Amino acid sequence: MTIELSLHTAPDVPLEADLISPDNFLSLSKTEIEKQLVEHGNQKASIGDFFNVSGEKSDHLILEGDLSKIKHIGSTMSMGKICIKGDAGAHLGATMSGGEILVEGDVADWLAPEMVGGRVEVRGNAGHMVGSAYRGSPAGILGGEIIIHGNAKNEVGHAMRNGMIVVGGNSGDFTGVNMLAGTIIVLGELGIRTGAGLRRGSVVSMNNSKLLPTFRYSCLYQPTYLRLYLIYLQSLGLPISDDQIVGQYQRWCGDLIEVNRGEILLYDT
């Protein structure tokens, strides 16, 4: 049993729809779902004004249409599954603690900020601030995993404290900025100033990169733990070669302006 929401009217301005969540819909009938209130700009509206609804009382949601202006889908969700057959708007899965979100298209900025647990997988590209801390907040994601098959823009994993973020394509500038712990793996190229302010944690890239002068080269080695990560990601369908799994990586330690306990691993081709 699933609940399907199909977009029939695209919103003129962003729609704040944080109640589109398995936790919320699990106990609601079709009529009740249609009557749920959302913020359309500064106006109140109902889900039925924008979506055709079918199904009821389920923790498995399927959303269809161009949802790039629908914000906060799956915010605070703790269980269940959301499948989005199209693009998704900003703040998707914000602070979620469990469950799974799958997006077949692209997502806008602020994907899963301050996530605590669960899983988000995006088939397309992502905007800025993937898995980041909100401005002024001390920590970004605390757990869970975010998998982006395409590219991501700036500040991936800003201040993340735990969990894993994977970018199948390229990442923008300041990847892992102010990171506290956790793992970021970028299969494409890194932007500039990777790991600025990195305290602990790992940023891994399959391409060489010009790093900040506050990172120091340690050695060339085969990190066993990385094999486990790459084997896992390969099983998810990410384009990881066997050579990358068994290969050697340059280990750069930093950031010297912080506690110098973090690392950037660059695949040595």
Next chain:
Amino acid sequence: MKIKSTLIDDTFAEAFKMWATRVVITAETKQWAMAAATSMTGFATSVIGCKCEAGIEAEIPADETPDRRPGVSVLLFAMDVKGIGKRLVERVGQCVMTCPTTACYSGLKSEDSVVVGGQLRYFGDGNQISKKLTEQRLWRIPVMDGEFLVDERFGVQEAVGGGNIILLGKDLKTTLRAATAATKAMRTLDGIILPFPDGVVRSGSKVGSRYKALMASTNDAYCPTLRAVSPNTELEAGINCVLEIVIDGLNETVVRKAMQVGIQAAAKPGIKRISAGNYGGNLGQYKISLHSILDGELA
């Protein structure tokens, strides 16, 4: 009951409830993985004298290990969960972490677990790094060839220790050959170990001793040299060598199966009888009848 010319005694092996864990050791080559496993399972023949019983369960092909490197699985048994935890920290720390290129993973999925990597991490002197992949927490401990990777926790489960068969032969050569055939057949099974040297023990013991300090002493009833002097002898004329094979397993079924295949492989000309060790059924939780397992009762 007979298998060919070998008499199978109508008796039972008395086995005990123990706790077990499976350790998966991987390394750059099979040689190094085996070196670590061999070291880790040394001095682990009997829980009485060694505080645990351990042995190599199997080699694992690289494509079946967590990091796609050649691996070896080790089973370790102790009388309680706490004992498993202590022995693992000692043995993984001294025998696996010290061995070049190794990594060490929990090989049992179980509700119960003991902390291992979470203790060994302190060797990193503050430079250790924790990683969490899905639900698996690992520790990276810096060492001189790179990093030692070890699971934070290892699964433990209830298990069965002390399954056994006793081979009574006409001479040393024949009995050794039969014991070797039995251990070879048993080692094809998963979930068991044979904790004694190459799977065979000659110094079978009985409970108690004339010396108060000893918990156990030689099993004079099965010593051919004492046949004429021991009032308890179980040996008839013509039996000049006795060897025992002890089996620890993850469950009773696999212990029974190991005993079954072992008896079938050992029953050769020159093996007069096959028996089993027990304490009258008063100590162990499991009584494994030799006739029943040969009749196919494995559960």
